Amino acid sequence: MSIDSDALADRLTAATGGDPTGWLWPVLLRRLATGHPGSLDDLAQATGRHRDEVRNALAALPDTEYDEHGRVVGHGLTLRETPHRFTVAGRQLYTWCALDTLIFPTVLDQPARVVSPTPGGGARVRLHVDPIAGVTALEPATAVVSVLIPDRCDSVRAAFCDQVHFFATPTTAQDWLTDHPGGTVLTVAEALELGRRLAQDLTRGPGCC
Template sequence: MTTERDRLAATVEAVFGCERNTAHGWHGAPLLRLLAHGEPVEVENLAEAYGRPVHEVRQALAEVPDIEYDEHGRIVGAGLTLRPTPHRFEINGHVLYTWCAMDTLIYPRLLAQPARVTSPCHATGTPIRLTVDDTGVTSADPVTAVVSLVTPDDLTSVRTAFCNHVHFFASSVTARPWLDRHSEAAVLPIAEAYDLGQRVAPPETTTPPS
């Protein structure tokens, strides 16, 4: 019998499991590492990081509707983004942002770098502050904070179908009115959400960005 936790795990696998891929990952680890430098990414540099021909990487990127570009055609967002969102993500001396709350819990492990996270409670606007590294969530304020997750059937646009519904809330009580309006969603405590993410995000073994 498939449980709610099984469905959540399957969705997280579908969204983040491609981190291990190369040119076909919608925000694979090589691209995340380049974005973590805090600068737009040239497609040629991305192709070099993947060890793939430029034309092949361009073709793969063209199949991903969520990738963000600047006016020069450089990549500025793919899960991790240079453009402000509610999820502020400070890593390696750079102030970046993520598309969703779950990203902030998974990327420190993928990038082998600790991060400071600041994001408002989606219901009240109260700031939620976390520190996260490759071992877990090392601090959380408030400690009652939770993460919302959804299990959409269509992930053609991951940002629209998944990320736009994955928020922080100050507590499960605070999240209740939102959950009442989103019957397909669930919330998990921060530590449980981190553990769920680590099933599909093995630690990065290459040199972290400097």
């Protein structure tokens, strides 16, 4: 390995301040993966927690997306369209960033098909991700993933996710690296290892990553 996925994951945890909602997050993702929003009552029943406890946990996640009825429609995995298309069990979903597409198959324990544009309106990257087998198809095979760990991030989506992209080749990522001197570019295999480590941390429960 040319990266230390544990070290990168630890740096991201330190930047975000950790996530005390490991009991809620995977349940929320599984609900969203059905293609339906999650109400407070839905999530309370699924987690065995009080409705107010769920509400307070969601309030601690400022990037969470809601519909007009106050139901959750997105947090990393989203029902709202983004550039990152994430298809599970025939359902068209979306993610906030390229790395999300490599994290969520592990959390959901389901394979996914991913289509994501490269920055600047360039080529699309297409891949199949299996929770056990890993990346089973990748086009182009030279694709890489950009990662920039912020010093801190009150908004994970703005400070971290918005800088995590697929690029068709390491060469096409060079301009991004020049503009983001603290960033790094990972092979898709390396990004998958990082994603699996983050998935383990984020589903470990209270006090996890």
